[in-house]
Amino acid sequence: MMNCGYTIILDDMRLLKQENIPYEKMRNKTILVTGATGMLAAYVVHFCMYLNETEGYGIRVLALVRNKEKALEKFSKYENDSNFEFLVQDVCDEIRYDGRIDYIVHAAGNASPRYILDDPVGIIKANTIGTMNVMELARKNSGVRVVYTSTREVYGKMLDNVEAIEEDTFGCLDPMERRACYPESKRIAESILKSYYYQFGVESVVLRIAHSYGPGMIINNDGRVMADFISDVVNERNIVLKSTGDAVRAFCYITDAVSAMFLAMLNSPSGEAYNVANEREPKPIREVAQMLVRLFPERKLKVIFDIPEQMSLGYSKMGRTVLSTKKIEDLGWTPKVCLAEGMKKTVLSFAN
Template sequence: MQKNRQPFLDKIMNESDFDILVNQSQVDYSKLRNKTILVTGALGMLAANCIDLLLLLNKNRNYDIKIIALARSYNRLKDRFGEESLQLEYIVQDISDEITYNNNIDYIIHAAGNSSPYYIEKEPLNIIEANVIGSFNIVNLAKSNKNIENILFTSTREVYGKIEGVNSIKEDNIGIFDPLDKRSCYPESKRMSENIFKSASIQYGLKFNIARIAHSYGPGMSFNDGRVMADLLGDTINDRNIVLKSDGSALRSFCYVLDAVSAMFYILLNGKNEMAYNIANEDEDISIFELAQKIISLSNKNISVSRVTPDDNNLYCNYERVMLNTDKLRELGWKPHYNLNMGIKLTLSSRV
């Protein structure tokens, strides 16, 4: 293990994971050899796992990738990834502040932003600022760098809004929002951010792709941010009985973090320019109540699950569930490798 890497990295992504993500992949990761990649929101689950993969490409393939990790806390960056080195550099700032970086950048994975229902309720303007101003800051950084080969922006399935009359949502199926809904700060600002990158392509010739991600989870996620999988796992890990604030009948499907990371690199390196791609694992629908039972069973914890009537359910997207169509992504060669049982076990074990 390299001196500057922490044991946490090997706990999250082992050699078996690397084999699935790289050796069994149709992505030509050699395109990243000797390249510089900026990853924003570096301490978020998806971004951090992207960095883990890049670090392992350096370790296992000697790719000499220069990784620039942008986040707000130097100490947390150091704890998560280790000391800075020739292959790892930290930019410590808020994504809403102007980004100054004078050296070459080849790729950008822009994953900064907050999707926690708690902050959507308490700090909606901050949600908008991070998404919209943050995306402008990435554009302003990229337009002065003539070597940028591609920008990947992590968006959300929620940009589709309310859609009726379709069995599955394709990338060109766009629905409606109520701008006065209390949680619209998140999907509306993500939708605006997508348009910022499209406009930058028109005005400055920047290349970009959009990843619209649905219900990802796994090691590195926050267990107290108000999302259903996070709350259920957090209660289980902390030996708390699970209390659902609904009847638990709503159906969801969940995508393990390494499948989502794999999809992100498929899009970054194989995707058609200026295209959006859905990222989801729609192979296993499950109700929230059944999910809670499954997590408890797999954890072997002596806790229970119950259901109560919620006081206020406005912080959660309550549109009737329509599955995401991932045909475009699968045409690039991607497929999920981790089923729900595997993903839950790996997430739980990462906290042991």
């Protein structure tokens, strides 16, 4: 985190702190974050350390990562902080920690279309074996609460016309479809969490997050629409659309997604699932691309159409899924960052 990127992340920490969330419950507690270098997970780490720095909360942060060198690129500032510790391992291996843990944010896993095509077994392992390992650790820590970052894709394809999908509305998934490794393993992960609650009383909450983006996202060779668009603008390339751009998406900026995670972790009954999406600005992806180009006129970029005969098998073909966010809004959440502001902050965060 340097210069412009650091300034934007610091501003986002201030935004999160202003939310009406009972952060004081984390004072002097220990939080384990799996997949800590991921976009959302890294912001959870940064914010806990920010509360330590600004409010003296004394939160102990355990960052579970597979590659310490890569992790230090994001967390070097905390390396010598007594309230920060790396757990260097694969989440698919047994997680050993002798100290007390109060909260676990389980965000390990990959959603990139590239990995869905190249490493579907790895995706399944992280979401199933990895989740079992997390829950086994939680079972050994009485009173721990687990937060799991799931996906809108667990709902599958709707068979009937549904105006907005609520948390108990489900369609169908084809387990033989090329992309099924991701939503099917996310579904079983949710079931694992609930089963540990029924059998062992382990508290958990699920966030089904749709199209989140922001500083820290992987933008090079990721394959998701927003990541590819941001990468083009950051690298001053024309945005090339591989479709007509008619598909409608609603994107949720990172601080809105992370505030939902903290709110659910600290203020939700156990065993609940919540949709997290910013459905206030649904737009065809060609308009998203055009908006990005307009936000940076000095780069003189264009939106170009180069439509192949066949769409990549790694992309979701479920179409537009409108999520109802009434349930988490009733908990006190509301999205705050508009699309233009969020995209501009994201691009600028990569400036250095």
